[in-house]
Amino acid sequence: NAGVTQTPKFQVLKTGQSMTLQCAQDMNHNSMYWYRQDPGMGLRLIYYSASEGTTDKGEVPNGYNVSRLNKREFSLRLESAAPSQTSVYFCASSGVRSFGNTIYFGEGSWLTVV
């Protein structure tokens, strides 16, 4: 029972480098999300996808791009990493739009930008 799987678990980047965080869910969920968690800040929504082929900005989208590759996969790309993007990133999914529904999270990806 994998649920939501995200890779890589740990990554160190130099300022200006690019990378993609991968996420896949096996629960046949329609909606997928990317959150970041910073110390003392809770979880903040970066981007979400309500269905295959659609993506929308969340609270903190600047510096990121996303791709909903198919119903299972939702990737997050940092085109030119900055130290302010050092964070823990969580991918999540839910059955329908999150209103009234539960979101399930992956294990997290620890990203350090130096």
Added chain:
Amino acid sequence: DQQVKQNSPSLSVQEGRISILNCDYTNSMFDYFLWYKKYPAEGPTFLISISSIKDKNEDGRFTVFLNKSAKHLSLHIVPSQPGDSAVYFCAASGGGGADGLTFGKGTHLIIQP
């Protein structure tokens, strides 16, 4: 402007006693509320939820209370156990904005033996 607030960054409770975690919200359009539990180096896991049409929901040792007029919810854990030591996040949805949940900053619950 924080729409979901958890004003206690940490809470220490003796094993066997009741733990009460509090959460306040400002957006009156929120209609669904959830609590998540998070251990270090793991993703948040869903604990319990409540719809705005209810004022109480129970699941075993966990009970969530919602006071809509005060825009306040609380999570009660009875009795508290060592495995309950974790960070607890309050979350809300239906706020009329972007999809996804709006989270509080979390409360670190420490259960002391």
